[in-house]
Amino acid sequence: xxxxxxxAIGRFANGLLRGGSTPAxxxxxxxxxxxxxxxxxxxxxxxxxxxxxxxxxxxxAAAQLLAVQDVQVRLVNADSIASENYLRGGIEDAGKRxxxxxxxxxxxxxxxxxxxxxxxxxxxxxxSVAAQLGEYAGLVEQAxxxxxxxxxxxxxxxxxxxxxxxxxVAALRDxxxxxxxxVNDSLDxxxxxxxxxxxxxxxxxxxxxxxxxxxxxxxxxxxxxALAVATGLSLLLLLLGGSTQGSAMADAEAAxxxxxxxxxxxxxxxxxxxxxxxxxxxxxxxxxxxxxxPWLLAGSTSTAALVTLCDTTGDCAxxxxxxxxxxxxxxxxxxDDDGDWEAAREASLDGLAADAFTAFDIDSGGSAxxxxxxxxxxxxxxxxxxxxxxxxxxxxxxxxxxxxxxxYGQRLREYR
Amino acid sequence: MNLLRTNALRxxxxxxxxxxxxxxxxxxRLPGAVEGSLPPPPTxxxxxxxxxxxxxxxxxxxxxxxxxxxxxxxxADDLPAGSTMAAIRASGRLRVGVSAxxxxxxxxxxxxGRIEGFDIDMLQEVAKAVFGVDDDQAYSMLDIVxxxxxxxIPALRDDRVDIVAHTMTIxxxxxxxxxxSSEYYHSGQKLLxxxxxxxxxxxxxxxxxxxxATVCVPAGSTNQEFIQGVQGIRFTPAADGVDNPDDExxxxxxxxxxxxxxxxxxxxxxxxxxTVLAGLAAQDNSTVVVPSGEGFTDEPYGLGFxxxxxxxxxxxxxxxxxxxxxxxxxxxxxxxxGSTLGPQEPPVARYGRPVP
Numbered sequence: 001x002x003x004x005x006x007x008a009i010g011r012f013a014n015g016l017l018r019g020g021s022t023p024a025x026x027x028x029x030x031x032x033x034x035x036x037x038x039x040x041x042x043x044x045x046x047x048x049x050x051x052x053x054x055x056x057x058x059x060x061a062a063a064q065l066l067a068v069q070d071v072q073v074r075l076v077n078a079d080s081i082a083s084e085n086y087l088r089g090g091i092e093d094a095g096k097r098x099x100x101x102x103x104x105x106x107x108x109x110x111x112x113x114x115x116x117x118x119x120x121x122x123x124x125x126x127x128s129v130a131a132q133l134g135e136y137a138g139l140v141e142q143a144x145x146x147x148x149x150x151x152x153x154x155x156x157x158x159x160x161x162x163x164x165x166x167x168x169v170a171a172l173r174d175x176x177x178x179x180x181x182x183v184n185d186s187l188d189x190x191x192x193x194x195x196x197x198x199x200x201x202x203x204x205x206x207x208x209x210x211x212x213x214x215x216x217x218x219x220x221x222x223x224x225x226a227l228a229v230a231t232g233l234s235l236l237l238l239l240l241g242g243s244t245q246g247s248a249m250a251d252a253e254a255a256x257x258x259x260x261x262x263x264x265x266x267x268x269x270x271x272x273x274x275x276x277x278x279x280x281x282x283x284x285x286x287x288x289x290x291x292x293x294p295w296l297l298a299g300s301t302s303t304a305a306l307v308t309l310c311d312t313t314g315d316c317a318x319x320x321x322x323x324x325x326x327x328x329x330x331x332x333x334x335x336d337d338d339g340d341w342e343a344a345r346e347a348s349l350d351g352l353a354a355d356a357f358t359a360f361d362i363d364s365g366g367s368a369x370x371x372x373x374x375x376x377x378x379x380x381x382x383x384x385x386x387x388x389x390x391x392x393x394x395x396x397x398x399x400x401x402x403x404x405x406x407x408y409g410q411r412l413r414e415y416r
Numbered sequence: 417m418n419l420l421r422t423n424a425l426r427x428x429x430x431x432x433x434x435x436x437x438x439x440x441x442x443x444x445r446l447p448g449a450v451e452g453s454l455p456p457p458p459t460x461x462x463x464x465x466x467x468x469x470x471x472x473x474x475x476x477x478x479x480x481x482x483x484x485x486x487x488x489x490x491x492a493d494d495l496p497a498g499s500t501m502a503a504i505r506a507s508g509r510l511r512v513g514v515s516a517x518x519x520x521x522x523x524x525x526x527x528x529g530r531i532e533g534f535d536i537d538m539l540q541e542v543a544k545a546v547f548g549v550d551d552d553q554a555y556s557m558l559d560i561v562x563x564x565x566x567x568x569i570p571a572l573r574d575d576r577v578d579i580v581a582h583t584m585t586i587x588x589x590x591x592x593x594x595x596x597s598s599e600y601y602h603s604g605q606k607l608l609x610x611x612x613x614x615x616x617x618x619x620x621x622x623x624x625x626x627x628x629a630t631v632c633v634p635a636g637s638t639n640q641e642f643i644q645g646v647q648g649i650r651f652t653p654a655a656d657g658v659d660n661p662d663d664e665x666x667x668x669x670x671x672x673x674x675x676x677x678x679x680x681x682x683x684x685x686x687x688x689x690x691t692v693l694a695g696l697a698a699q700d701n702s703t704v705v706v707p708s709g710e711g712f713t714d715e716p717y718g719l720g721f722x723x724x725x726x727x728x729x730x731x732x733x734x735x736x737x738x739x740x741x742x743x744x745x746x747x748x749x750x751x752x753x754g755s756t757l758g759p760q761e762p763p764v765a766r767y768g769r770p771v772p
Contacts, residue, residue, distance in 0.1 A: 062446075089526030142676075150526050151699035152517040153679075156672035177449060184445040257444035268450050287516040287524065288562035293454055301452030308450060339511075339561040342529065 022218065023415045029211050030408030033230075034401040036207055040200040040234070041397015044241065045390045047196025051245055052386035054193055055252050058186030059379035062260050064118050065179040066372050068126075069267035071110035072172040073368075076274035078103040079165040082140045083281035086147050086158050088349055108133055119182075122175045129168045136164045155285050162282060169271070183260075187252060194245045197393065201238040204400065208234060211404075219411060226407035230400045237396040244389045248382050255378035258313065263371035265309040266318065270364050272302035273322060277357055280329055284336060284345055292333055299326055318367060321360040328353035468588035479716040480588050481766040482598045483726055485733035492548025500728040501546050504578055509559035510546060512539045513577035513720075516562040517672065519695030520752045521583050531560055534691075534752040535581035538600060538719065541744065542579065545735045569593050572722050579732070580720035583691055585638075595729045596718035598765035600736055600745075601691065604711015605639050607631070608686040608693040610678070611704045618685065620707050625649050629684035632674035642713055643687050675700065689715050694756040708758055716763065726771055737765065 081100040085092040108130065115126040139161035146154030208231040215224050276298040283289060302322055310316035332353050335344035347353050474480055495502040504510055514535055515522040521533040540554035547557045563571050568584055571577045572594045583603070586596045607624060610617045618624040624631070625648035633640045643649060674686040675696045686696065693705045721729050739745040740762040749760060 089529075146699065147526055149699075150523075152519050152523050153672045153675045153696070153699045155517060156670060156676045159670075159673065160676060173449060180446050180448065187445060253444045256446055261446060264446065265450065272452065286564075288564045288567070290564075297452050297454050299452070300454070301450060304452055305450040339559065341562060 023412055026408050026412050026415075029214070030404055030412070033204075033207050033211055033404040033408070036200065036204045037230070037234075037397050037401035037404060039397070040197075040204045040237075040400065041394045043200045044197040044237070044397060045394035047193045048241060048245060048386055048390040048393055050193035050196070051190045051248060052383050052390065054186045054190035055248060055379075055383045055386070058183050058190065058252060058256075059376075059382070060117070061179050061182035061186060062256075062379050063376055064114055065176055065183065066260075066263055066267070066375065067110060067114045068172055068175050068179065069264070069271070070372075071107050071114065072169055072176075073267060073270045073274065074103040074110065075107045075165060075168060075172070076271050076278065078107065079162060080274045080278035080281070082143070082161065083158065083278040083285065084349065086143055086154065087281040087285050087345060089147055092144075104133070104137060118175070118179070122178055125171050125175050129171050132164055132168050136161055136168065139164060158285065159282070162278065165278075169275070180264075183256065187249075187256065190249060190252065194249060197238065197241050197245060201234065201241070204234050205231065205238065208400075208404075211407075215407075215411070224407050224410075226403045226410070230403035230407065233396060233403070234400050237393055241389055241393050244385045248384075248386050251382035252379060255375055255382060259371050259375035259378055262309055262313050262315065263368065263375045265305045265312075266364055266368040266371055269302045269305035269309070269318065269322065270361075270368060272298045272305065273325070273357075273360060273364070276302060276329070280332060280348055280353065284332075284341070284348060287341055290333075290337055295329065299329070315367065318360070318364050321356075321363050325353065325356040325360050328356040466589050466592040468592070472588050472591070474588065477714050479586055479599050479714075479763075479766050480591055480596070481768040482586075482596055482718070482733055483730050483769050483771060484767045485598075485737050486727070486730035487734050487737065489545060489731070489734040489738060492546060495546070496727070499731075500578075500725045501731050504728075505546050508557075510539070510543050510557055510579065511559045511561060511577045513561050513563040513568060513571045513580040513582060514539070515565075515582050518583060518692060519698055520756070521691055521695065522581070523695070530555065531562070534601070534748060535583070537748040537751070539579065539581050541739060541748075542719075542732055542735055545731070568720060572720050575722060578721075578725070578728070582720070583689060583717055584720050585715045586718040590720075593723065595721045595723045595726065597721070597729060597732045598736055598767065599716040599718055599763040601717040602760075602763040603689045603691045603715040603717055605642055605687060605713040605715065606690040606693055606711045607706050608675075608678070608688075608696055608703050609684065609706055611702050616704045616706050618706065621646065621712060624685055627684075630682075632677050632683040632686045634671045634674065634688065638713075639688050671696070678703070690757055691717075691753070694753055697756050705757065733765070733767070740765070 078100050081096050081103070085096055085100070111126050111130040111133070115123045115130070118126065139157050143154045143157035143161060146152075146157060208227060212224060212227045212231060215227060216222055276295050279295040279298060283292060283295065299322075303319070303326070306319040306322055310319045328347070332344045332348045335341075335347060472480070490496065490501075492505065495505055514531060516524045516531050518533065518535075522531055522535045523533055524531050536555075536558075539558055540551070543549065543554045543557040544551070547553075549557055561571070561577050563577070563580070563582065565582070568580050568582050569590065572580055584590075584596075585603075586599060590596070607618070607621060609624070618627060618629060625646050628648050628650060630650045631643060633643055671686065671688050671692055674683065674688075677683045678686055679700065686693065690705055690711055697703045697705050719732060721732075736745075739748075745762040749762075753760070
């Protein structure tokens with residue numbers, strides 16, 4: 001393909017240099033240069049604008065991804081608090097109860113806010129989750145009311161609530177998967193859009209250089225000032241536009257590979273960790289079941305996300321934090337497995353496991369916020385300069401066309 | 417010369433295209449979601465399948481016999497040397513396997529944190545006989561291990577507990593794996609239905625079936641086997657959530673999930689052992705256990721022991737024998753079950769199992 005294009009351009013250039021009378025060839029040179037210059041201005045500006053828009057779309061999809069992850073983390077946090085308070089029985093921890101209500105309220109508001117900004121397919125999924133949220137809250141209240149009366153059926157309501165939370169989380173994960181694809185698609189589109197500037201710019205430079213060379217040879221003048229300025233301007237626009245475009249793309253990709261991926265990983269780790277925390281309570285509530293496989297699965301998801309974070313960013317503090325909680329959880333299970341349920345419950349609610357998880361929650365929450373802010377800022381600032389560069393390329397192309405008109409028009413007037 | 421020019425142009429064009437292509441090189445993208453994984457499961461040995469030998473099979477409704485009680489019951493400070501009871505007394509605690517979510521039989525009071533119910537009171541009577549303590553101290557002598565249904569027999573065979581009180585039905589197949597006390601409670605399969613104006617919506621199994629009402633039953637239970645043979649009854653919840661008599665039975669794993677479905681109006685009744693249904697009824701005043709008399713099936717409950725602890729079985733049979741006659745059984749029954757299941761006599765014990 002490239003060879004064929006090269007051959008065609010070569011044949012055309014050869015015709016320019018060899019065929020027809022001088023005024024006719026001057027006219028062909030002039031028209032060709034002007035047409036390519038205008039194409040450079042229009043298509044180059046289009047390409048820069050498209051990269052600007054695509055990177056903007058990517059930043060928006062990334063922002064929604066982070067927002068959906070925030071909703072998910074809040075939902076699983078609420079679920080873990082509901083399970084923890086159920087396990088506590090009797091008088092609940094008022095602070096935890098307030099946090100549960102605040103998290104549910106934030107989930108509700110978050111679903112509405114994100115639902116208004118995503119594509120219709122994702123908006124429908126989020127609306128479905130929002131509809132389930134009311135049912136979830138009702139089940140938790142039933143569990144709570146029965147638990148306060150000492151009725152074991154409360155555990156069945158809590159199980160139903162946990163299961164519903166699980167299906168809501170699954171729907172939110174689907175939305176995130178779709179938003180990740182949208183981020184990547186936007187980057188791919190932005191990547192491709194950058195080629196318009198080069199595909200039109202470099203032929204223009206070659207045409208101007210060849211025209212200048214032919215001009216010098218045919219008219220025995222070393223430099224045509226207008227052509228020289230046009231060539232310089234086109235090179236300047238290409239270099240400036242190329243570097244602005246390249247820098248925007250590189251910034252967006254760097255932000256994706258660092259802060260956005262880190263924010264994504266920390267959010268996944270936090271979500272799985274809260275899920276594990278809820279499962280720790282659930283296993284103790286289903287006294288004697290001793291089935292720790294669901295916890296192990298959630299724990300391994302959190303660990304995998306944090307190990308990847310450690311490998312890609314060097315931020316390994318959270319890995320150690322979760323490992324400490326995992327060890328504390330193992331101690332809780334060992335106590336329960338040995339028949340000392342009361343001690344296991346104490347360790348889970350107010351002992352080592354509770355302290356370890358709180359520390360991980362605080363640390364990972366801070367990291368999540370920092371990575372989220374950084375990713376949002378970097379992705380939004382990546383497009384800085386592309387708007388004015390689009391305008392510059394457009395008017396630059398027109399200016400080059402005008403300079404070509406001046407350069408070849410001068411010679412043509414000499415033949416009248 | 418012309419050829420040279422052409423080649424030069426070609427090279428220039430190619431260079432320009434190469435630069436353009438370099439600008440199109442794709443970079444970093446956001447990876448997909450992280451997936452966790454479970455460690456590989458340990459290699460399991462195929463479980464032994466136990467069957468009832470032909471010479472031990474009993475007619476329907478007849479409870480397999482237990483060992484003769486070792487009457488008179490020895491005093492706590494005069495337990496036979498080398499006996500299981502003496503070893504337990506020496507250890508200071510009686511290790512018991514119980515349920516913590518069967519209201520009225522074994523469930524945790526969220527206020528006190530104590531597990532309480534009919535089964536727990538039975539175990540306290542055994543603890544009083546072994547340790548010679550009074551009512552107030554009996555609970556503290558129990559080393560309570562909460563075990564799920566599936567762990568009742570393994571916990572005894574692995575010697576993790578000394579005794580299991582967990583609404584466990586005595587049958588011949590189980591006798592091949594563990595030992596049982598004499599029957600300490602006679603249960604039967606019944607229905608739990610809604611009550612309107614003080615009257616049950618369906619007073620009997622026949623009325624329930626005639627109304628083509630929908631029943632909830634825990635998956636894989638013996639209760640499910642019986643109720644599936646009753647014409648007219650429908651099952652829920654169906655996999656697709658649509659109530660359809662042709663649907664495959666998809667039952668929840670736990671009977672308390674059935675109470676959730678009943679309270680949500682998704683089923684018309686729940687079937688299970690009357691003991692368990694009594695616990696559900698105690699959690700919902702608008703429900704009632706039917707019928708009031710005999711159940712559809714016989715479920716004789718026994719306390720479970722390791723098959724080798726025959727002396728302990730005989731000792732506990734003596735304790736149960738005393739409780740039947742001195743009114744303690746009736747007192748415990750009235751405390752937990754009388755108001756829900758109505759008056760009941762202690763079950764008649766069957767002895768005569770030969771000591772191996």
